[in-house]
Amino acid sequence: MFLKADRELELAGGGAGGLRLRSPVPRPLAGRAAGFDWTPDLGARIGSRAWWRGLATCTALCAATWTLSPGLDRPLPGDGPVPLAAPAADQARAQAIAPLALGADTGHRMAANDLVRPLATAPERPSIELGVTLGDGDGFQRALTRAGVGRRDAEAAARLVAEATPLDAIPSGTRIALTLGRRPTRTVARPLDRLSLRARFDLAMTLRRAGDTLIAERQVIAVDRTPLRLQGLVGASLYRSARAAGAPAGVVEAYIKALATRLSVGRDLGSADRFDLVIARERAATGETRLGDLLYAGIDQGRRAVRLVHWTAPGDAEAGWFDAAGQAERRGFMGMPVAGRVTSSFGMRMHPLLGFLRMHKGLDIAAPYGAPIYAVLDGRVASAGRNAGYGNFVKLGHAGGLASGYGHMSRIAVRPGMPVRQGQVIGYIGSTGLSTGPHLHWEMWRNGQSINPRSLSFIQVARLSGEDLRAFRRQVAALMAVRPGE
Template sequence: MPQFDPRRSSFHLAPRLFVAVAGIAALGVGLSLRHAAPSKPLAAQPASPVAVAALQAQAFAQSSAPAGFSAPVETPVTVRSGETLQAAVLRTGVAPDEARQVVTELGKAFDTIHIKAGLAFQAAVAGPLDRRGPLRLVGLSLRASPVKSVTLARSFDGSLRLRELEEKVRDETTVAKGQMNGSLYESAEAAGATPTLTAEVAKLFSRKLDFSRDIQPGDEFKLVFDRKVTESGRTVEAGELLYAEIGAKGQVTRFYRFKEPGAAQPEFFDETGKNIKGFLLKTPVDGARVTSGFGMRMHPILGYTRMHQGIDFGVPTGTPVYAAGDGVVEEARWAGGYGRWMKLKHTGGWETAYGHLSGWVVRAGQHVHQGQVIAYSGSTGESTGPHLHYEVMNAGRKIDPKSAKVPAGTILAGRDLAAFRAEKAHVDQLLAGAPQNAASRNLADAGTILLR
């Protein structure tokens, strides 16, 4: 195994970390470390971002390189696909027995067997002064989970000491807002939303907006959602989306989440209590841009003008395609120039069709629900590149999906409307700037440092 020589690098970890620890101590944030039996925690203190940094700094700074070894040097390691944690530790240059010991110690703090590729850690290693033999691990630090940090440090007697720190986690309702700068995904992520949450927002507004044409840079958005968040502000898990708002085309579109009594699932309603779940989606794919509209056009392959009886959405191959409405799969077959083709039959004489697919998820005769993934986009048939061809038909006549006047959703009334207005008032209060702590529900208080 190739080994790296610490003396070839001028970066010495310990002196810099001693300075960092001294700075933290000067601020009164130093951690208390006391000896005790390995099976019992030696200290328990609230975990804060500064405490996390202090824990790592002390773990390395208080570690000792064995006699006859050089000063420790830091090396970053990332677990590769199909690689065990022990194999990753071996890549630091330590001996197999030492790598096995390191993983055994780490196993006291978290599951070291079922790890995922991409797990990263920092290891401080020291090389023998005579450049013979393997390196020795002096310290190691990693984040075992979104809320837990773990370090190992070698003591003066050669033993490894394990330290664990868990940050406090709280459940809260939060407001994320910002302006469109790039895609909705990029803008919402910058405001604190997760990709999963943003995907729900995109699907929600696909009923009302064309993201490729209606959204402009500078358009504003607001989201209200539940989340689990650490002390340092990292979102551990995003919960339910409660409200979504986008200002575009000179008007603001607002959606409120509400579960009707007796309903199986919550739905989204506009300000008046009207269910926004229209009969059909205007855009059955996320993040799409219109590359060809409904009407006469020059066919890009055939080379002459003819009617284009649908809309083309430019999306990468493999993009999920959603059922535009509840219905039954009428066709799932090869259809000449349309390539892999699917047609859904809805109520009231309505049908939707999807062309140039790379694959199907459902089969003919199967019932589907609006928003369900039914296929994946592709470039099969007569196609110049990856895209989705989408058609809407009523009573056998093909119509423009963007201007199709499809049936509207239900409207709340009576007690249901009163209950909806009460939940709407709560969300409006948050949007108006109610104190964040009034909206937060602190359910967990698990911030501790465990020193073995």
């Protein structure tokens, strides 16, 4: 026989008709009340006894609240905190926790206590990392000094960088990263601990401090110089089509100017024509790409093809556009040799000093004293010096039997036998010889006969031959071997 927790008494016997007795113990009233759920969920089992019991509880609570309330028109009295004075309000605001939108600055500043002791001077950082950018016309050493590098360290850094590349060859916009170390006192500049920059497209440099000296480390960057070739249809606009193909704006302008020497871009081109450009390109192993000058300009019109290569002819200072056969041709009208206004034209006129009618064999151009005078065509200086009424006079010989003369100069900038390029300064405006004021007397001759400079158009042709022609053809073959888009 044993007793169970539910107060049931069982008697076990050997027969099947065992005796089982149950003796329940009555529970107190408080215990039964505690078992009821006085606040059941009114959203569940609607209409049940438990639901009605919960509704009665809710009604009783609402009635009690209404009975004990002072009324809807009578607010409850309450005491507010005493307003703080200005210093105390600032201190409490600094230590309070409030949204930043309400003007709090929690954590930005804290009020000092008795453990805080003011310092005579604020401690310095052990090192400072900063950067400086080279501007147009800026000097490398001057940029370092401006950033806070000491004069001695700036001179040493400039000397080490100059051993690898000329300082004036570093392009503007180059970023220089600097690390300045700890200094012994505040009266001296911080020492230069580290400097790094991209000195050239194919060279990066790092300067490190070793004791009292700086050591340079060079990192050579591999560069692929395979040109970029772009092809496509002219479409509605040659400029827009070439730009959409990936050519820079300056390259497209050079391409159109090159084609303009052989055809009329606005009249002769059609939408079905195909353009062909080869541009100098450099691709560094670090991922940067830099596009250069236009090397090849081509246009395929089906019945006609123009192929021009940028090439420097022997004896020329600048490169020009040669066709695939090695011939360069330039057409056009000459510009003015000086910036000014024409005061006397070509033809018969009354001489301002001699006082009689006389043939004026050139143009008089008034300009400020000392203004530069430019050669109107490529050529060679035939004579340069004093020439009677012309004063200081320069005569240039050009191709095709042409010659040009420039008189009344204040100073001559060339010497006899010297080759000159179109646009090169050959002298300066003056009033030497028979002259009434500072101006240029400009004459042109064809086969020794005076002609009106304004009516002259020119055609210049240059042809390559010998080894120059063979080198040119090798260059053309190399450019034609470049695959488009690679």
